[in-house]
Amino acid sequence: MTDPQDEPGRIEALLPWYANGTLSAEEAAEVEAALAADPLLRAHLARIEGERIAAIESAEALPLPSSRMADRLFAEIAATAPSPRPSWLGRLFSRFGEQIASLSPPQLGLSTAAAALVLLVVGGALGGLVARHEVTGSYQTASGETAVNPAGAYLLVTFQPEATAAEIEQIIGSVGGSIVDGPRAGGLYKLRIGDATMSQADRKAKTDKLTTANGIVKLVIAAP
Secondary structure, three states, rough: OOOHOHHHHHHHHHHHHHHHHHOOHHHHHHHHHHHOOOHHHHHHHHHHHHHHHHHHHHHHOOOOOOHHHHHHHHHHOOOOOOOOOOOHHHHHHHHHHHHHHHHHOOOOOOOOOHHHHHHHHHHHHHHHHHHHHHOOOOOOOOOOOOOOOOOEEEEEEEEEEOOOOOHHHHHHHHHHOOOEOOOOOOOOEEEEEEOOEEEEEHHHHHHHHHHHOOOEEEEEOOOO
């Protein structure tokens, strides 16, 4: 193993991943050895942890928009959903078919509030209705009939305002994920990406995949 004191810059660069719990076992051990020997690194890690907690608290402090825009946004999402083979999310929205059918598709740009409400709509469907429906394919349901927030590997995520329902469905499905909680204030969702025995390498790979999809995913942080 490389002596961590030989590469202080590299160890410092690994600290955010260490704080998120996404390093491999070997990398984590290397960082821990460096932390034990270097009080400056420990102070830097404490700052990173403080910033991570502050980011979560700031996001949760943001108010959710009024639900009075929900009808128009349901219609917009339904109008833009793929028609040949409706996705599981589209089937969820069909539950509101009569209400949606009576509305005209709004010519509405996604302002910040509207975008947050899209997240509310998508997350509410995921976190509530999907738990009561059997979903086929690679995408996993949020929970079974008796399992609510089972032990596992979790992340907190927010989505870009311009991300579509289909894009959100695709990126979550690509990591075998499921939303088990949310939306919280600020548009935060708790995403289950695996069971409690998931390796650090697998966790890091899935976190990286979500992070690099920055056209869809806005923020990825370890669930506290």
